[in-house]
Amino acid sequence: MTTALNPERSTVLKQNRASRSERLLRAVRTPGGAVFLLLIGLLAAIIVLNPSFGEPSSFIRFVGRTAPIAIAAIGQYFVIVGGEFDLSMGSVVTMQVIVAGNLIRQDDSKVIPVLVLMFVLGAFIGLVNGLITTLLQVPSFIVTLGMMLALLGLVLYWTGGAAQGNPADSFRQIGRGGIQDVPVLDIIPYPVIILTAVAVAAFVLMRRPYGRMLIGIGDNPAAAALAGSRVWWVRTRAFIMSSLSATVAGILLVGYAGVHPSVGRGYEFTAITAVVLGGVVLGGGRGWVLSAAAGAFALESLFTLLNFMGVQATWRDTVQGAIIIIAVAAASRSWQRKRKGASPAAHDEQHQLAAAPTPAEGIEQGGERV
Numbered sequence: 469m470t471t472a473l474n475p476e477r478s479t480v481l482k483q484n485r486a487s488r489s490e491r492l493l494r495a496v497r498t499p500g501g502a503v504f505l506l507l508i509g510l511l512a513a514i515i516v517l518n519p520s521f522g523e524p525s526s527f528i529r530f531v532g533r534t535a536p537i538a539i540a541a542i543g544q545y546f547v548i549v550g551g552e553f554d555l556s557m558g559s560v561v562t563m564q565v566i567v568a569g570n571l572i573r574q575d576d577s578k579v580i581p582v583l584v585l586m587f588v589l590g591a592f593i594g595l596v597n598g599l600i601t602t603l604l605q606v607p608s609f610i611v612t613l614g615m616m617l618a619l620l621g622l623v624l625y626w627t628g629g630a631a632q633g634n635p636a637d638s639f640r641q642i643g644r645g646g647i648q649d650v651p652v653l654d655i656i657p658y659p660v661i662i663l664t665a666v667a668v669a670a671f672v673l674m675r676r677p678y679g680r681m682l683i684g685i686g687d688n689p690a691a692a693a694l695a696g697s698r699v700w701w702v703r704t705r706a707f708i709m710s711s712l713s714a715t716v717a718g719i720l721l722v723g724y725a726g727v728h729p730s731v732g733r734g735y736e737f738t739a740i741t742a743v744v745l746g747g748v749v750l751g752g753g754r755g756w757v758l759s760a761a762a763g764a765f766a767l768e769s770l771f772t773l774l775n776f777m778g779v780q781a782t783w784r785d786t787v788q789g790a791i792i793i794i795a796v797a798a799a800s801r802s803w804q805r806k807r808k809g810a811s812p813a814a815h816d817e818q819h820q821l822a823a824a825p826t827p828a829e830g831i832e833q834g835g836e837r838v
Contacts, residue, residue, distance in 0.1 A: 500747035500759035507762055510769035517776040525654040530772070531765075532646070532657030533724075536717040538764035539663055540735055541742035542670050543713025545760035546706040548743050551686040551752030552601060552608035554710045557739055559619035560593055561732025564718030566623050569633025569727030579639045586715050593619075594711030598704030608707075616736065623729050631728040643723015659720045663761075666716065670757045682706060686752020741788050742767050744795040767791070 515522040521530070540557060547554040564586050571582045597615055601608040626632075646657035673679050681702050685692040693699050718732060725731045746763030748755030770791075771784060 498747060500756040503746045503759050503762045503766055506745075507766040507769060510766060510773055514769060514773050514776060517773070521772075524652050528653045528656065528660060530768075531663075532659045534765055534768045535657075535659035535663040536643075536720045537735070537738055537742065537768065538761045539666050539713050539720070540717045540739040541746070541760045541764040542666055542757060543710040544736070544739040544743050545670075545746075545748060545755065545757050546682065547608070547703075547710045548740070548748055548750060549686050549752055549755045549757075550682045550703050550706045551689065552703060552706070553612060553740075554597065554707060555609065555612040555736050556593065556597060556615035556619065557612075557710060557714045558732050558735035558737070559616040559623070560590060560711050560714035561718040561721065561735050562623050562729060563619050564590065564715050565722055565725075565727055565731045566627060566632065566729065568635050568639060568719065568722050570626070571633075572635040572639050573633060574636050576636045576638050579636060582639075583719070586719065587712065590711040590715035591708050594708035595704065597711070598707035599700075601707070602700035602703050612736075627729050629729055631726065633727045635722060635727065640723045643720040643725075645723070659723075662716065662720065666713070667758065667761055674757050678702065678705070683753055686754075688753070737788065738767070739764075741792050741795075744792055747795075750796055 511522075520526055540561070544554055544557060567586055567589065568582060571585070572578045593615065597608070597611055600606050600611045642658055642662075644657075646655040646660075648655055650656050674682075681692065681697045684695070685697060685699050685702055689699050714732075714735070717735070721731055742764035743755070743760045744750060744763070745766055746755065746759035746761070748760055748763075767788075770787070774783070774787070775781070
């Protein structure tokens with residue numbers, strides 16, 4: 469009888485009781501789901517132009533090369549979905565590359581201590597970004613821009629703008645090595661294994677209470693604070709995870725990019741482009757973490773396709789800028805249409821159902837069950 473008196477509630481309940489295939493179809497129709505279709509289309513186009521790209525051994529190496537930016541995009545996702553920005557990510561990558569090259573050198577005994585130091589430095593930078601943003605109420609754009617310039621200045625002072633240091637091969641193998649003699653694939657690069665672990669951990673975290681709080685804070689921080697969430701600490705942890713992901717990306721980049729102050733330059737904008745291409749809404753509250761990683765692969769696939777088509781690499785920044793504008797506009801319009809399509813009563817009901825415990829097999833997209 470309650471359902472008959474409340475048609476909006478009946479509609480929401482039907483959506484949540486839909487079959488797995490129906491929920492999957494609705495997820496694909498969202499900006500975060502569409503990026504997977506885009507990725508498939510780009511990969512198919514690349515294989516048409518260069519059939520050898522589709523060979524398992526070649527494809528797995530492509531995944532390995534893209535792993536650093538995908539990991540960086542996952543870290544950037546936590547900050548953006550919480551309603552902030554992290555422009556210091558590229559400088560964190562550069563700093564970690566220089567730290568590894570100059571402190572480890574050819575001494576294998578220093579690999580583990582320096583790795584620990586790098587993660588401590590990454591966490592500290594994220595902590596500083598988060599505390600200044602949340603407790604001092606300085607816009608994250610300004611805070612992380614200042615951190616980006618400060619770290620870049622330190623790197624240039626340390627190196628003089630030239631390549632310095634050459635870490636031991638045991639350290640570089642993290643980024644360029646892998647499990648050898650694997651059937652079909654020939655090799656499973658370590659970056660692929662690390663990316664898989666990071667993606668699984670991020671996916672699980674976003675389904676935990678912390679992930680729900682982060683999305684809620686990105687959508688409406690005032691309401692989240694009234695509901696009992698410690699907004700400052702939730703967002704600060706997002707900044708810490710962003711800097712730690714940049715640290716991991718830097719460790720991997722040392723493997724095949726060498727030690728130079730230019731390594732990691734512009735990584736923050738590439739990560740942001742990947743995140744918005746994955747359908748994550750700037751301003752927070754909407755987006756799926758795996759879509760951010762897929763956005764990184766779609767972006768690298770697009771650049772690979774343009775390369776095979778003979779387009780000059782100088783167009784890369786232009787293409788990246790256009791992607792940001794188009795992706796942000798498309799995602800915003802999509803979410804606006806979704807919100808306008810629901811009545812106020814149905815919208816409130818959806819938020820109540822999203823906040824309540826739901827079956828584990830449901831698909832979570834942008835903080836809502838679809």
